[in-house]
Amino acid sequence: MSQAASTVSEASPSNRFPLAVLLLGGAAIGGSPIFVRLSEVGPMATAFWRVALALIPIFIVSMLKKDAGQKPQSLFDYSMLILPGVMLSLDLAAWHLSITMTSVANATLLANLAPVFVTVIAFLFFKAQISRVFMLGLALALVGVVILKGGPAALADGDLRGDGLAMIAAFFYACYILALGRLRSRFDTMRIMLWSTASAAVCIFPVAFFFEGHMLPMTVYGWSMVFGLAFISHAGGQVAITYALAYLAPAFSSLTLLLQPVVAAILAWALLNEAIGTMQALGGAVVLAGIMVARTSRVQT
Secondary structure: OOOOHHHHOOOHHHHHHHHHHHHEEEHHHHOHHHHOOOOOOOHHHHHHHHHHHHHHHHHHHHHOOOOOOOOOOHHHHHHHHHHHHHHHHHHHHHHHHOOOOOOOEEEEEEOOOOOHHHHHHHHOOOOOOEEEEHHHHHHHHHHHHHOOOOOOHHHHHHHHHHHHHHHHHHHHHHHHHHHHHHHHOOOEEEHHHHHHHHHHHHHHHHHHHOOOOOOOOOOOHHHHHHHHHHHHHHHHHHHHHHHHHHOHHHHHHHHHOHHHHHHHHHHHHHHHOOOOOOOHHHHHHHHHHHHHHHHOOOOOO
């Protein structure tokens, strides 16, 4: 991580803009379940178009940038730039498959355990210093997600294999966030996104093609869903998160992404007429409270 992330509190004035960008990125990704649900193609094909079409704006912006920052110098540098994309493709594949094997509530809830994995991995392998206040905020936010998804009783409707895949997805997303955080200390945002997005597309395509076969949306509406997923959730959301990781610690950044199920619930209410009950409203408020508590802490990497 950069020096800023290793020595500055997440609540400091110098980090307010990256924090705002991170929140916007989380909100943009929060809309992805809506696009996936409305897509005309299967979940794996949708995941492929998510990253493949996102290459269009990412490539254009990369070409327009005059200062592209440090360039990769060795095979190791190139492999590290590809690594986040590999982790993201494994995350998307495991999560989308888990949705077909367990309840949507379980798949979404367990996939949001990524902040736990990020915190544990950062502590064990990168010697991150995690404060008690941050742990309190993390626990509070996770409780909020459980409430948002219907409480502990909702977990009883799942399948153990699907639940396991959702947790595997959370692990790979944690690896994705940590890999991005490490790369941001050396490389420009758009360079990282170009390489990682391209590698994710290459990894997902054979899985989508051989397991689902039907790759092309049939209508303009279908194409608009995958373009929206690619441009808003990936090219918008993931670029914002990658930018913020140069200034904010991965553990805190992953915690902030727990806003995604809150945003998804709001969009489902606005676009799909899915009611927001007392449990959903309470869960969303608890998630926000947890993030606010964690924001006052200091996370060092």
